[in-house]
Amino acid sequence: MSVCSLRDAAAIEAELRREVRGEVAFDPATRALYSTAACIYRLPPLGVVAPLDGDDVRATVGVCRAHGVAITPRGAGSGLAGQALGDGVVLDFTIHMNRLLSVADDHVWVQPGLVCDELNAALAPQGRWFPPDPSSSSYCSLGGMIANNSAGSHSVKYGTVIDYVEELDVVLADGSVARLRSYELDSPAWQRLVSQETSEAHIHRDTRLIIERHPNLIRDHQPRTAKNSAGYRLERVIEGGALNLSKLICGSEGTLAIVLAARLRIAPRPAARREALLHFPDLASAGRAILEVLPFGPSAVEIHEHHAVDVIRAGRPELADLLPRPGESQLHVEFDGATEAEAADALARMRRRVCDELRLAARCVEPASEAETRRLWAIRKATLPLLYRQPGPKRVASFIEDVTVAPDQLPALIEGLQDIFGRHGVQAAIYGHAAQGNLHVRPLLDLHDPAEVARMRAVADEVFDLTIALGGTTSGEHGDGMARTEYLARLYGPLQLIFGAVKRTFDPENLLNPGKKVPDPRRAFSLTSHLRYDADYRSRPLAQRLQWPEGGAAAEAERCHGCATCRTLPASVTRMCPVFKALGIEEASPRAKANLLREIAAGRLAGAQAARCLARVADLCLLCESCKADCPSGVNVPKLMLEAKARVAAEAGPSGSGRALAWLEGASRLLTPLAPLANAANRLGATRWLLEKLTGLDRRAPIPPIARRPLRRRIRPWAQQSAIRSPQSAIVYFPDTFTELSDPTVGEALVRLLDAAGIRVIVPPVRGCGILAMCYGDVVAAQRTIRHNLDALRQYASEGLDILLTEPTAYLCLREGWADFVPDDAARDVAAHAHDALGYLLGLRTSGRLKLDLRKVPLTLAFHVPCHARAAGIGAAAPKLLAGVPGLRIVPVDEGCCGLAGSAGMRREKYDLSMKIGARLFARVRSEEFHGALTECSACRLQLEHGAGKPCYHPLHILAASALGFPLLS
Secondary structure, three states: OOOOOHHHHHHHHHHHHHHOOOEEEOOHHHHHHOOOOOOOEOOOOOEEEEOOOHHHHHHHHHHHHHHOOOEEEEOOOOOOOOOOOOOOEEEEOOOOOOOEEEEOOOEEEEOOOOEHHHHHHHHHHHOEEOOOOOOOOOOOEHHHHHHHOOOOOOHHHHOOHHHOEEEEEEEOOOOOEEEEOEEEOOOHHHHHHHOOOOHHHHHHHHHHHHHHHOHHHHHHOOOOOOOOOOOOOHHHOEEOOEEEOHHHHOOOOOOOOEEEEEEEEOEEOOOEEEEEEEEEOOHHHHHHHHHHHHHHOOOEEEEEOHHHHHHHHHHOHHHHHHOOOOOOEEEEEEEEEOOHHHHHHHHHHHHHHHHHHOOOOOEEEOOOOHHHHHHHHHHHHHHHHHHHOOOOOOEEOOOOOOOEOOHHHHHHHHHHHHHHHHHHOOOEEEEEEHHHOEEEEEEEEOOOOHHHHHHHHHHHHHHHHHHHHOOOEOOOOOOOHHHHHHHHHHHHOOHHHHHHHHHHHHOOOOOEOOOOOOOOOOOOOOOOOOEOOOOOOOOOOOOOOOOOOOOHHHHHHHOOOOOOHHHOOOOOOOOOOHHHHHHOOHHHOHHHHHHHHHHHHOOOOOHHHHHHHHHHHHOOOOOOOHHHHHOOOOOOHHHHHHHHHHHHHHHHOOOHHHHHHHHHHHHHHHOHHHHHHHHHHHOOHHHHHHHHHHHOEOOOOOOOOOOOOOHHHHOOOOEEOOOOOOOOOEEEEOOOHHHHHOOHHHHHHHHHHHHHOOOEEEOOOOOOOOHHHHHOOOHHHHHHHHHHHHHHHHHHHHOOOOEEEOOHHHHHHHHHHHHHHOOOHHHHHHHHHEEEHHHHHHHHHHHOOOOOOOOOOOOEEEEOOOHHHHHHOOOOHHHHHOOOOOOOEEEEOOOOOOOOOOOHHHEOOOHHHHHHHHHHHHHHHHOOOOOEEEOOOHHHHHHHHHHHOOOEEOHHHHHHHHHHOOOOOO
């Protein structure tokens, strides 16, 4: 478990609970979730503390120091080298210590858990930003960026984090607090500081002494690169006659001090950007072009050698028209400036030199619109997700992914890499930040195989030797961690001994993230130690209740690389994960679900312990399926959670909420003749109080109304349960439960619009899609419903009739979900014939089969794409279908999930969470700009009307009002 004895764990936990006001967790589930990160390693901690403030951090250090337990600070866990893993107590700063403390014209004070993009969003109204921009900026924490000395695509112009850190408030290894800032050497302020007998004074005196004793050693053993995250940045501590230890903390990975707050310099945000994609026939031409581009002052120069281009071409064929020919490489060059003219002029001068005068590039692609610019950046962003999605068994392994040389050495480095990979039979993609010679090299290896682990070691040895021989560094921006610390002696030679002296000065008891930067013999971290799939790892088959391909649920969980994209906060970047966005805790993230199932499959969690852990994380999944749409690795976390919920229900019995909702559905069918009375009763406080006591449905939550005339009665003149089965003259409509019982006007609108196109509609005797039983783990009930529906639909599907759905959730069930529960060829046949009704109608209008005389609908509506529509790849048809409605203005809003998640948000224990999830969306819809909202999902409509207090329409409501004169409810 840790260097400390297992017997002491309970005592340490109890002491921490007494001293710390934040959360303290030593349970098996938490330890499992924090045992990995975005790296190839696994190291379970003794426990995890989520400090509320600096006092909690000091208290934690005090307890750990008394027991000789290591402390590892952690941000988002997005580091690639294992920096965030430790065998002692892990401090998670992202839960509470994540605030922007103050903003001035030229700097900010931030806590370490604040996410980079959240800071920049707050600065945007002032026209300012924090320039370092790693690709993980939407989820990485600023504390982690400081620990790694992070950079990004624009570092050629704007530098790295070390260039922006001005002061740091830190906790030192003895628990004391210090402010690390710039001191003019031998000034009165310096003399006052070093005259004290404090740890702060000690580290300042001794670090100065170390640096001034070894200036030649420090200077002569630096890599010849513009960026560097390897080792300690001793050469940046004394500059211009001033000493600033905050520079030493940058890139130190929590091994010297624990950051509580940071003063960061900010800069004016560039107002304009222009860019181009350059194609090169060979690597030599690309290498020379990089050196020719640099004098023009680019803000970014990104390279993809031809193997990386091939990966993009195969995985993103829609981008093929922008890509170079097979065998060619490319540079993506960007210029920014205060004005469009300034950026455009720099790009034009670069193009004349590189393309016209020197004729180095075979082609220059310049985007003519914002949409084309996004396509260019899509090329840059596509590479790693496509590599993550490789089917296996060989997958991306991060260990040489950050080698950096001077730009003029880049061709030699790439040629050397290609030679090494060829000799070892390794496939790899090479791309990165060409302007600073920083390559992200992504080999594909199967680390389950000991022979592949040995190959990883051989490749790493040769790659790092090559990089060092070219004057480069083993890490330009990602750090050392467990993966590369052992190579620092090769990189720095005798200077590594000075790193040890600095470590002992700051942390004489070796408690702060030991084994990183400076080797620790007690832990013996190395490139190939503590691997996630070590020699003892065996994936055992799970007891599965759903249908899985070979390898089962365990193999699906193993596909998760732990990249932390599912921890993204801005909804505009990714919809996943709404529960994590609301709660901010690791166990709510989708990667936590995969991690836990992998631990269970490996037998590390078993029996009642595994059942409790599984129930805990499964309850935090609303099955919105956003992660399925957005996960870079394509992990089917929703299906993993359906499996988990089925397992929990099998062991504990179906949930009371699931049974209650099933009962309500049946009651709604019986109460249709008494709909006005039932609806009136549901509006009474006493009724809702009683319903909450009996069913667990929160009295504040919206409950679907009951329609007096259900769908089938309303559409009798236009639809039937059987018909002449000609694919050209008839379709099948699958009405969801909400449309059938609560809002039949949606189904009626569809049937009448199809009738106008000369298409007869068949409405078979189907039940609901089964989503309730599926979500609550009642596999038997779900299978019963699915089989009933398949019996009603199989003949129509076999005869080629299309099956239309107006509800995204039902569409997702028919297209994918049913086959996961029922091993029946009919499920696949029905899936192949299922279609989104709006897309179908759009096709009819485009082909001219559906001609409509549209009336004016004077509304401005916020258009919300439901989570299940995104997961199913639909949702784009609605605005196009309604584009011709006079007076209608549709404004897409992307503020995330509404929070209801079908029925989950109606439950007493989930209502407040559902409202917190939907808060940003509600606020946007409530703005004076909108008369209401527009969305396909019935649950979203219910929740938006409840949370925003404005009407919410299905697109068919609007189309029917315009084309058929249907009344619109206000």
